[in-house]
Amino acid sequence: MCGIIGIIDPDSSGAGSTSFGPAYQVYRGLMSLQHRGQDAAGILAYDSRLKRFVMEKDLGLVTQVFDQKTVERLTGHMAIGHTRYATAGTDGDRDVQPMITGVPFGFGMAHNGNILNYFSLVDELAAQYGRQMLTSNDLEVMMHYWGLYLLDGAATPNEKTFGFDNIKKAAARLFDTLVGGYAAVTLMADGGLIAFRDPQGIRPLGIGIKETSADNAYCVASETSAMHALGFTYLRDVAAGEVVHIDSAGNMQSAVVAKGKAAAPCMFEWVYFSGADSSIDKHPVYAVRLKLGERLAEKAQAKIKAGEMAPDVVMPVPDTSRPAAITIADTLKLPYREGMIKNRYVARSFILATQEMREAAVEQKLSPVLSEIEGRSIFLIDDSIVRGTTCRKIVDLLKKHGAKEVTLGITCPPIRYACYYGIDFPDPATLIAHERSIEEIEEYLGVEKLIYLDEEDLRIATGMSELCMACLNNKYPTAVTEGARFSKSRQRLRAVGGGKA
Numbered sequence: 001m002c003g004i005i006g007i008i009d010p011d012s013s014g015a016g017s018t019s020f021g022p023a024y025q026v027y028r029g030l031m032s033l034q035h036r037g038q039d040a041a042g043i044l045a046y047d048s049r050l051k052r053f054v055m056e057k058d059l060g061l062v063t064q065v066f067d068q069k070t071v072e073r074l075t076g077h078m079a080i081g082h083t084r085y086a087t088a089g090t091d092g093d094r095d096v097q098p099m100i101t102g103v104p105f106g107f108g109m110a111h112n113g114n115i116l117n118y119f120s121l122v123d124e125l126a127a128q129y130g131r132q133m134l135t136s137n138d139l140e141v142m143m144h145y146w147g148l149y150l151l152d153g154a155a156t157p158n159e160k161t162f163g164f165d166n167i168k169k170a171a172a173r174l175f176d177t178l179v180g181g182y183a184a185v186t187l188m189a190d191g192g193l194i195a196f197r198d199p200q201g202i203r204p205l206g207i208g209i210k211e212t213s214a215d216n217a218y219c220v221a222s223e224t225s226a227m228h229a230l231g232f233t234y235l236r237d238v239a240a241g242e243v244v245h246i247d248s249a250g251n252m253q254s255a256v257v258a259k260g261k262a263a264a265p266c267m268f269e270w271v272y273f274s275g276a277d278s279s280i281d282k283h284p285v286y287a288v289r290l291k292l293g294e295r296l297a298e299k300a301q302a303k304i305k306a307g308e309m310a311p312d313v314v315m316p317v318p319d320t321s322r323p324a325a326i327t328i329a330d331t332l333k334l335p336y337r338e339g340m341i342k343n344r345y346v347a348r349s350f351i352l353a354t355q356e357m358r359e360a361a362v363e364q365k366l367s368p369v370l371s372e373i374e375g376r377s378i379f380l381i382d383d384s385i386v387r388g389t390t391c392r393k394i395v396d397l398l399k400k401h402g403a404k405e406v407t408l409g410i411t412c413p414p415i416r417y418a419c420y421y422g423i424d425f426p427d428p429a430t431l432i433a434h435e436r437s438i439e440e441i442e443e444y445l446g447v448e449k450l451i452y453l454d455e456e457d458l459r460i461a462t463g464m465s466e467l468c469m470a471c472l473n474n475k476y477p478t479a480v481t482e483g484a485r486f487s488k489s490r491q492r493l494r495a496v497g498g499g500k501a
């Protein structure tokens, strides 16, 4: 999973450092998207006066990669940015986004998601076009095809290929070629900003607008929180299979070019990934999390009545599950208590690369509030269990500090299968719920009882009948014939690590 953002402002002075400069705004937007990826960050701007791309990117957090001087160099009236959480390719610096090319014409791109048929496409690009990959990032494959398809629509190799008819045709061909879940932003040299979202809308992408004195400025981003932070007004989401073009004068054109496929946005965006201050496909994340809490409270109520649990307090695992825990405490008329304080300067444990890193991070990041734990029967609420590492450590922590009992409530069904669309659980064997019964998971985690939501609860809470829930039910919205190869490669690359190219 990653965060992407693109801004085009025809009236901008183009100065990178001013509060109105697109690169500076992208920098600020990336800070709102930092939770989507902490491996690396990058910004690419295009300066039409100088006819050149300028880019800064590196491994690390946004504030580690950029300072005032680096942002000042990023001049131009349009810019795109990326926060990376490596779920394909290596963790090394050669795979950091955005990426640029000068052939067959200048453009740069950043994406969020995974291309599942990456290896076949690499083979095809080599066999048919003699192309050699320079990175392990699936974005590079996407860029090769994007360039090829746009060029195909040109009458001569020198013709400008950025007319919207040609863009639509190229996007339709790209959607047919790529298998996976992805959303992308691209800067075309003197051709404006283009954004698109996969045919089933698995990965999120929204558009915001800012009315300026002359032409409108636009922001395209993974989450609405980034556009709100920059003063853009949310306009709409990019639809599944849609391509959007905003030219250098601020004129926007769009079309859905991949039709006939059922939408399947990722349920995990609402459950865990997106910020609570964002809205995905018009469904506010915070409100959905409150409703997930209502559904879990209903299930807990039945167990309390049946004498299967008797909690004294409701306690969230900070921070994602807090809205659900508040609703559960209200509904069950139990006190809400914070039993762990989160150290904000330790990375989210789930998106760290190795088990060892994750375990060390859990211990460092959650500090127990002893007065709220000792002697209590705790109804502990978490958003999801992936590998079980974090959960087991937290339960250990609570019991070590005197908790009488721990009942665990999860605002998601059991995650049992791989995700091939940009969330980092490619190997089902590492998932705690894979081929284990609820009793076995309870025993592993050391909890007295475990309550999960079910798929219908997710549909009701999100208000969406069509969702990707493949990691729950093994029903993938795309072909997954290359899934095993993808998973194996992912594990190998993670083990090797990145390093300097």
Ligand code: SF4
Binding pocket: 181, 202, 265, 266, 267, 268, 269, 418, 419, 420, 421, 422, 423, 468, 469, 470, 471, 472
């Ligand atoms: S498989 Fe799961 S995590 Fe992956 S896109 Fe689908 S719902 Fe999201």
